[in-house]
Amino acid sequence: MTSMAQARAQVVARAPARWKTAASWAAALALAALFLSSGLWKAAEPQDWAVRLTQARVPQGLSVAGAIAFGVAETVAGVLLAVPRLRRWGAALAAALLAAFMVWFAWHYAELRGADCSCFPWIKRVVGPGFFAGDAAMLVLAAVAAMWAPRPRGRRAVALIAGAVTVFALVSYGVEAAREAGVKAPAAITVDGRPYAIGRGRFFLFFFNPMCMHCMDAAQRMARLDWGDTRVVAIPVEQPQFARQFLAESGLKAVVSTDFETLARVFGYRTYPFGVAVVDGREKAAVRAFEGDELAKELRAAGMVR
Numbered sequence: 001m002t003s004m005a006q007a008r009a010q011v012v013a014r015a016p017a018r019w020k021t022a023a024s025w026a027a028a029l030a031l032a033a034l035f036l037s038s039g040l041w042k043a044a045e046p047q048d049w050a051v052r053l054t055q056a057r058v059p060q061g062l063s064v065a066g067a068i069a070f071g072v073a074e075t076v077a078g079v080l081l082a083v084p085r086l087r088r089w090g091a092a093l094a095a096a097l098l099a100a101f102m103v104w105f106a107w108h109y110a111e112l113r114g115a116d117c118s119c120f121p122w123i124k125r126v127v128g129p130g131f132f133a134g135d136a137a138m139l140v141l142a143a144v145a146a147m148w149a150p151r152p153r154g155r156r157a158v159a160l161i162a163g164a165v166t167v168f169a170l171v172s173y174g175v176e177a178a179r180e181a182g183v184k185a186p187a188a189i190t191v192d193g194r195p196y197a198i199g200r201g202r203f204f205l206f207f208f209n210p211m212c213m214h215c216m217d218a219a220q221r222m223a224r225l226d227w228g229d230t231r232v233v234a235i236p237v238e239q240p241q242f243a244r245q246f247l248a249e250s251g252l253k254a255v256v257s258t259d260f261e262t263l264a265r266v267f268g269y270r271t272y273p274f275g276v277a278v279v280d281g282r283e284k285a286a287v288r289a290f291e292g293d294e295l296a297k298e299l300r301a302a303g304m305v306r
Contacts, residue, residue, distance in 0.1 A: 020148040024087070028145035031138060032081035035094055038119045039074030042067050043169035047176055048270040051288045055115065055214050057108045060294040068169045073097060075165045080158065084150050089158060091146035098135050098142070105131060115213075176268075183267060183283040185276075189233070189259045196255065199281040202230040204304050205263060206254065207274040210242035215273045218290035219250035225296060226306040233257050237264075237272050277302035 042049045049067035054060050074097060080090025101119075105112060105127055112127045125131055185203075188195040206222070208215035222232070232254035236243040243256045263269070267276045267283060275287035277299070285302040289295060299305045 024145055024148040027141040028081045028087055031094055031141045031145060032078045035074045036078030039071050039078055042071030043075055043165065044172050045270060046071060046169060046173045047288055051271060054289060054291045057111060060289050060291060068173060071169050072165045076162050079161050081145060085153050086158060087149035088146045088152040091142040095139055095142040098139050102132060102135050185278045185281050185283065186262065186266065189257045189263065191255045191257050198278060202304060203278040204230055204232045205235055205276040205278060206232060207235045207237055207269050207272050209238045209272050210236060210246035211239060212272055214290065216250055218273045218295060219252040221295050223251035225299065228306050230304045235260050235263055277304050279303065
């Protein structure tokens with residue numbers, strides 16, 4: 001009896017104070033919510049996140065794989081943080097990801113300063129001092145979550161979680177790719193207040209924001225291409241009153257359609273810049289690569305330019 005009482009006393013003595021346990025839970029749940037929202041977003045929409053990674057100077061050839069990998073890693077980190085016996089591993093993974101993001105954006109700071117970097121659905125951020133302060137605050141949360149968490153155990157559970165999340169991300173990518181094949185375009189859209197037929201011939205639908213620097217760069221690249229008999233339709237996502245000024249400044253020859261909501265719903269638009277190659281009334285390809293030489297390659301592959 002005495003030995004049992006002594007053992008119980010030793011366990012109690014080794015256990016962290018209640019406020020430490022509460023702090024660990026609070027930090028872990030806050031960080032888990034952020035990483036789960038960011039990771040699931042990437043895992044569910046890998047092609048759209050590939051565009052964002054390309055804009056963040058990730059090579060085009062690695063963008064899709066990168067979006068899937070980051071989506072899986074962030075989601076796994078979020079799940080592990082929420083489970084006490086796996087929390088230290090989750091905190092370590094979250095800290096490694098945050099450190100990698102900070103190093104990458106510091107390396108490309110001159111190019112990306114002021115660019116949007118909203119990785120979390122509810123938090124709007126741009127590259128600047130506030131970005132690094134925010135990530136540093138999350139690193140502190142990771143340290144607090146791990147400091148007073150139980151000793152980690154359960155490697156098999158980690159492997160199962162990682163496997164399940166990876167399958168989800170790959171299925172999401174496959175479903176998105178399959179959905180795009182052969183989508184039927186509307187027979188006509190509105191251009192200058194009148195019907196504009198797109199049911200026959202070659203059309204390139206360009207979704208853009210007139211105030212987006214990536215969109216301007218893409219439009220300037222497209223203006224230098226030989227479009228042949230392909231007609232370009234520019235679709236402003238926001239601030240349509242500046243659409244014609246945008247086209248004039250970029251040099252891109254295109255008509256402007258105000259049917260954004262209809263076309264976005266049909267073609268699964270999520271983020272700008274975004275393009276759809278339409279041939280004889282059906283989608284032939286979705287174009288998300290607007291950086292460097294990849295844009296011309298994709299447009300040639302889709303038969304849009306010579």
